[in-house]
Amino acid sequence: MDITHYMADVGRQAREASRAIARSETGRRNRALEATAEALNRSRAALADANRQDLEDGRANGLDEAMLDRLALTDARIDAMIAGLHQVAELPDPVGGITDLAYRPSGIQVGRMRMPLGVIGIIYESRPNVTVDAASLCLKSGNATILRGGSEAMRSNQAIAACLRDGLAEAGLPNTAVQVIETRDRAAVGELITMPEFVDVIVPRGGKGLIERISQNATVPVIKHLDGVCHVYIDSHADPEKALDVAVNSKTQRYGTCNTMETLLVDSEIADDMLPLLADRFAAHEVELRGCERTRAILTGISAAEAGDWDEEYLAPVLAVRVVDGLDEAMAHIERHSSRHTESIITENLTRARRFLKEVDSSSVMVNASTRFADGSEYGLGAEIGISTDKLHARGPVGLEGLTSQKYVVFGDGHVRG
Amino acid sequence: MDITHYMADVGRQAREASRAIARSETGRRNRALEATAEALNRSRAALADANRQDLEDGRANGLDEAMLDRLALTDARIDAMIAGLHQVAELPDPVGGITDLAYRPSGIQVGRMRMPLGVIGIIYESRPNVTVDAASLCLKSGNATILRGGSEAMRSNQAIAACLRDGLAEAGLPNTAVQVIETRDRAAVGELITMPEFVDVIVPRGGKGLIERISQNATVPVIKHLDGVCHVYIDSHADPEKALDVAVNSKTQRYGTCNTMETLLVDSEIADDMLPLLADRFAAHEVELRGCERTRAILTGISAAEAGDWDEEYLAPVLAVRVVDGLDEAMAHIERHSSRHTESIITENLTRARRFLKEVDSSSVMVNASTRFADGSEYGLGAEIGISTDKLHARGPVGLEGLTSQKYVVFGDGHVRG
Incomplete structure (x- = not known):
């Protein structure tokens, strides 16, 4: 198979289909989502069969249990895909809405109309449910x-x-509006990310290595999600109960997610009181603490944080803890070590909360709330295709709006420029 | 001079200064703009002197008259820079505004805060006034x-x-918030566009060649403005007077601008009536017409449009004219040949206007208005840093809002995720 030729065909068909999809009525797109749900339900046997072969090959090829688990298409996962399709069908249509329509002094009326981006390339790893969720x-x-x-x-x-x-x-x-690439050849990815004439944006979903590789080589724009080194800062004016609840939830509600706290910063004024309480709570969850020198002077039993710990996305029951002298030192630490995903301050002090909100340059900045809330469904986006750590176009959880942009529309009545 | 080292220093200083600028009060930024205007006014002699030397060198190096004219810093141009600074100072501050703040079922309050992008690299050609306008x-x-x-x-x-x-x-x-690169070495551009750790976005301003070169080599995101191959389509239901006015204004109000019409499409049903009237009006402006075969059957004197004419940005008193059979053929032509900058339909027919507005995929889509209106100040943006022909982030005229993005802000009261 000539991959360049094959991918150009796929791209050309996608570009053509994108026009039909862009101008299709909302109801028709919703109908396609509902009909896909019905087709999935009808095809459980075929899905199970295909998945069984993938799993057999995977075992033969020595995939580990975690990968085999991600690969498995259980009945519960098919149910979840079907539920997801119904949920997306029920979301409001972002396409075609006109905002900010206003008359200008010249007499023309100018507004902005929300439009699809065109063709979106999705590159992902083993979970097959991404196929339905992203599409x-x-x-x-x-x-x-x-x-x-x-x-x-x-x-x-x-x-x-x-x-x-x-x-x-x-x-x-047109059924070419969603195409799944039919070759295992890795060269297909190289083609997909360098066809700006056919593809408007690439959304990679997977590990940091995959995303960095794609970002470096793509000539098509990429909406990317790198790592989540998230911080909670417990200010000296924090309510201790809120601080304990939020810190523990930010770390322990789930360990493997990008919005999980990886470093806890504690103001030196309250460190003597707070650290032992925190240590007890984390011990109950079997979270390993790694502290700075000042932390270890209070929590004598814990191991030392090495320089690399402050930049680590553990995705595990491990937490780096540092004592800082006030808000400025906390924000300086975040500025230096954060991946700009999500940070939260715990404080009752209005001025400090306002400064943290304005000055911390991350995609989500929170006051007295768990970092685990940084999520498309918690934010009311309905569903998300990923969480962008970029600053341009879309920042933070990316829902339907992030897959569109706005063009200008102008109404006149024969108006000319003088 | 070690360019890599020099540019890294410039970048590091810019990154540092960007934090101070991002959190500065509106009034302070406005004061800096006003004080710059005062400094320009005080420094007319020094500016004239520096410019005289540039012009002398330019003449010695054989720059043509058009380039020397763009390079010249006349008193009137200094006045315009000063006026521009006052105008930008008076625009509303886009930074820090919170929108869409709403409570979620979990009890957290989620909104979006508009923030600066950080460090912006501007690459431009001979006009020195761009230095002040962009900065x-x-x-x-x-x-x-x-x-x-x-x-x-x-x-x-x-x-x-x-x-x-x-x-x-x-x-x-900090006066490092605006830095002008102090070396003529072209390697500086290569460094500037490949320092994502220090630069958040590149805005190139200049010819298509410059912009393509930068886009191809940049690892920093680029907000780019390629060419403007703009169309006006005169529908069979057009009001003839509006059609004549808009077509003539779109072409002749200025020839060298990106929002000038380069191709005129006329519905075959009205071509016999409209083309001679159009030809008369364009003849009065000494615009050369290049027609398709059907156009030349009606306007027998004009030259033939070659295949390349339909993709040409003339930037000159030349216009390609094509007769088409209705809206679908007009939109197919635009789909194929437009640079997706600006297109306008002239029609009294509501259904056709609605279809054109929705289906034409350009940064500005107009009904009964001159393409020349596609401009930041005409749209009410106050001023523009360029017109984006990209789809992501900013589309069409880019004003202050296009130089910012939105982060999520979350308020809780000790809320944790369940």
Whole structure:
């Protein structure tokens, strides 16, 4: 198979389909989502069969248990995909809305109309459910999609793609609006990220290594999500109960997520009181603490944080703890070590809360709330395609709006410029 | 001079200054703009002197008259820079505004706060006034700026930079918030566009060649403005007077601008009536028409449009004219040949206007208005740093808002995720 030729065909078909999707009625796109849900439900046997083959190959190829678990398409996961499709169908349509329409002194009327981006390329790793989740958000927002999943999930993804094609066809939409790449050849990714004539944006979903590799080589813009080194700062004016609850929840509610706290900063004025209380609570969750020298002077039993700990995304029950002298030192630490994902201050002091909110340059900045809230559904976006750590276009959780942009619309009555 | 080392220093200083600018009060940034205007006014002699040397060198190096004219810093142009600074000072501050603040079912309150992008790199050609225009918009929107002008304007740009530094210092802001690169070495541009750790976005201003070169080599995101191949489509239901006025204004109000019409599409149903009237009006402006075969069957005297004419940005009194069979053929032509800058339909038919507005995928889409309106000040943005032909982040005229993005802010009262 000539990969360049194949990918150009896929790209050309996606570009063509994107026009039909962009101008399709909301109801038709929703119908395609509902019909895909029905097709998935009808195709449980075929899905199970394809997935069984992927799992067998995976075992033969020595995939570890964690990867095999991510790859597995259980009935519960199919139910979740179906529920997700219904949920996306129920979200409001972001496409075509006109805002800020106003008359200008010249007499023309100027506004902004929200439009799909066009063709979105999604590159992801082993979970086959991403195929449906990503495709449904792109379709709802009027975009065509080219999906490239992990090669170990190839058969499962193709079985899901067949359901998406059925759904599109049933709604009278071109079934090339969602294409799943049919080759295991890695060169396909290289082509996908360098076809700006056919692809408007790439959304990589996976580990940091994958995303960095794609960002470095792409000539198509990338909406990317790198790591989440998130901080909670307990200010001297914090309410101790709130501080304990938020710090513990930020770390322990889930360990493997990007919005989990990785470093806790505690003001020196309250460190003597707070650190032992925190240590007790974390001990109950079996979280390993790694402290700075001042922390270890209070919590004598814990191990020392090395220089690298302050930049580490543990994704595990491990927490770096540092004592700082006030807000400025806390913000300086965050400025230096944060990945600009999410930071939270715990304080009852209005002035400090206002400074933290304004001056901390992260995609989510919080006061007296758990970092775990940094999430598209908690923020009311309905669903998210990822959390952007970029500053341009979309910052933080990216929902349907992040898959669109605004063009200007102008109404005149024969107006000319003088 | 070690360029890599020099540029890293410039970058590091800009990054540091960007924090002070981002958290500075509106009044202080406005004061810096006003004080820069005063410094320019005081420094007319020094500016004239620096510019005289640039012009002498330019003549000695064989610059043509058009380039020398762009390079010249006349008193009127200094007045315009001063007026521009006052105007930007009077614009509302985009930074820090919180929108969409709402309670979520969990009890947290979520909103979006508009923030500066950080450090903006501007790469431009000979006009020294860009130094002030670009720096003032970046400063107002809370960003630090690194400017790289044409080497032929080096002394003029440095003289202007001194005024900007004076203005910043007088307002108590770090004078490294605006830096003009002090070397003619072209390697400086290569460094500037590949320092994502210090620069958040590049805005190139200049010819298509410059912008393409930068886009291809940059690892920092680029807000770019490529060409403007703009169309006016005269529908069969057009009001003939409006059609004539808008078509003539779109072409002749200025020839060298990106929002000037380059191709006129006329519906075949009205071509017999409209084309001779249009030809008369364009003849009065000495605009050369280049027609398709059907156009030349009606306007027998004009020359033939070659295949390349439909993709040409003439920037001159030349116009390509094509007869099309209805709206679909007009939109297909635009889809194929437009640079997605600005297109206008002339029609009294509501259904066709609605289709054109929704389906044409350009940064500005108009009904019964001259393409020449596609401009930041006509749209009410106050001033613009350029017109983006990208789809992500900013589309169309880019004002202060395009130099910012939104982060999420979350207020809780000890809220944790369940």
